[in-house]
Amino acid sequence: MAGVTVRLDEERWQAHLATVLGDTPAVVPVVKGHGYGFGLVRLAAECRRLGVGTIAVGLPSEVGVVHGTFEGDVVILQPYDPADGLARTLTAAPHVLTTVSRLDDLRGLAAGDGRPRVLVEVQTSMRRHGLRPDELAQAAPLLDDVVFEGWSIHLPMREEGRREEAERLARTAVQARLGPLWLSHLPAAQVRALGEELGVDVRARVGTRLWLGDAKGRTVTATVLDVHPVRRGERAGYRGRVVPGAGWVVVVAGGTSHGVGLEAPTSATTWRQRATALATGSLGAAGRALSPFTLDGRKRWFLEPPHMQSSQVFLPAGATPPAVGDEVPVELRLTIATLDAVIMGSSKN
Template identity: 85%
Template sequence: MTGVTIHLDEARWQEHLATVLADTPALVPVVKGHGYGFGLVRLAAESRRIGVDTIAVGMASEVGVVSGPFSGDVVVLQPYEPADNLARTLTKDPHVLTTVSRLDDLRGLAAQGHRPRVLVEVQTSMRRHGLLPEELGQAAALLDDVTFEGWSIHLPLRQESRDEEAGRLARAAVGARPGTLWLSHLPADHVRRLGEELGVPVRARVGTRLWLGDAKGRAVTATVLDVHPVRKGERAGYRGRVVPGAGWVVVVAGGTSHGVGLEAPTSASTWRQRATALATGSLGAAGRALSPFTLDGRKRWFLEPPHMQSSQVFLPAGATPPAVGDEVPVELRLTIATPDAVIMGPTRG
């Protein structure tokens, strides 16, 4: 296979999935977007294999993709929007749970008469979606006219105040109307403890920790497409850049369409992280960027920004160049990367 490939140790991956399943109360796998690099269909099929009764997708349009390999219930995490025709249609599907984050939308669903299955989202300090605590009483008054499936609480990642916030919002929600708590970004033991404290069922939604939690069980490689010797002062690339010295221009599969060169912003919450971001930005401003490709044991510099489906990387003289067709390691963040293939088998580096 020519391109960017995830080599996944299937037995080890499935052992990891089983461990998370055993540790997590009423696990709800999150199966959304590009499927964490593995694809929605594969993750839906794995969810069926491990025996969960419910998965969560990001958008209404993803329900149809996962409903073939997975026949259980599907939560749509994106809040209900009445103008979305597909979202309105899915409220009549007995296997779909619709998330509602606004009182007016809840009123509209309550007035439909067919009692759609509804999760009511509570706004957290993320300030993304959800009802404010003072609105929960008004929401509770509408719940007899829908099939109320519980309260959705999507917490921020920061840990210092997350547990306190989870408890405060869960108590407010259950105080307005007892119901199942659907929680994201809360450790399994905290989810369990909160359910026991409030005497209600709990569901733990898990995405990254489930699908990508065992990094040593996989490797990502890219195929070498061409290798060209160059001399100091010669030019190469779309922009005709002067190569930094004698060596080789190595053309490697993997470009912006795969997620190469793309980076999800980080919080840079420590001084060290900020210094690293500043140094990286300065190098970028100077036209230098370290690639995620490892050639002859080290990550090497991009010759220029990655192309759509390939990248040009400079390998200096003194290193050992790869051969065309070799596979070299590439470090990608799979939450934003799209490989060409996933191969089940022993990992390769």
């Protein structure tokens, strides 16, 4: 099938998953969004095979997607919104844990008829969701009227000061009410040490490191759809751009709908990284952008911005053009990529 395909060494991938689970205390796999490129149902099936008891999804709507495959407990990471009818309904589901990040919402759940299973999120320096540390004492009495499952602490990925922040927030939380700690973005050894230090159970939520941590065990390719010879001065593409020289316009499967040409804002923190981002942005402003497709051993320039489901890439004279139907390597971030096919195989084949 023509398209963008990931080929995964299934044995190697599953060995990597087992290693992460073995090294990390009480892993809660994160299964959300588009399933890290593999799909929610596939990841839910892996969690069932691995024998984990709890997974975390992003949205209330994702609970139903995984429920037919995974029958254990499901944490909803998005904070509870009382205006969301599905979120309200799921508070009564015995296998669902609802994350609460505002005092008023916790009060509402505590005053309700049922006893929902609740995780209370503590605000970290991310400033995304959660009760402020000075609000935790007010939350403590409300926990008598829900099934309190613990404190959720979603830490920033920045390593500097992260361990100290985790300890400070965790200590404040368990002083308000003793309960398990559910932690994100903290190394396994630090998760384990924090639990031992405070005398509470700990759970480690893991997503990218679990599903995408072994990059060498997979390849992503795109199908060549067409190859057209061009001469210097000729035009091609939607915008009729002048080709930069003699060579070929190679039409490759993979466009914006697959995540080609899309990227998150730069996370550059050093001057070198910022300079690289500035140089890349300057090339883009000048109408030049390096594509993620490798043709004849090198990444090649886009002829123009990628289309919805395909891209036009310029291959200069002197290179060896691919044939229609060939598969060429493409570098994509699977956290934002949408694939046409996932093929499971073995390195022994």
